[in-house]
Amino acid sequence: MTTSETEVPPELSTATGEAFPAVEIEKELNPGLNKEVAVDPISSEVAARREEIEEQAEASERKREKDKCEALQTLKSAILISAAIVAVAGAAFAITKKLREK
Numbered sequence: 891m892t893t894s895e896t897e898v899p900p901e902l903s904t905a906t907g908e909a910f911p912a913v914e915i916e917k918e919l920n921p922g923l924n925k926e927v928a929v930d931p932i933s934s935e936v937a938a939r940r941e942e943i944e945e946q947a948e949a950s951e952r953k954r955e956k957d958k959c960e961a962l963q964t965l966k967s968a969i970l971i972s973a974a975i976v977a978v979a980g981a982a983f984a985i986t987k988k989l990r991e992k
Contacts, residue, residue: 917924
């Protein structure tokens, strides 16, 4: 006689009247013999989603660091160009002053 053929006692049924799912007794009593691993689809989806979120956060952090580095590089370039222009202008004033004195 199998579980589906027997009548389910009321204390083992759910509130909707459905019976609990059948269980393979050998696998439950001897877990070492059970070679099949049941994967909970909800928890695997949660884990996959968490990994996705972590990857997105890491990518966002890398992008922010890259943008910060590029902004710093642009600022350095602007300062160096400005310094070169000021040096050329200073040299031009010094040369014109020397030429006027002669």
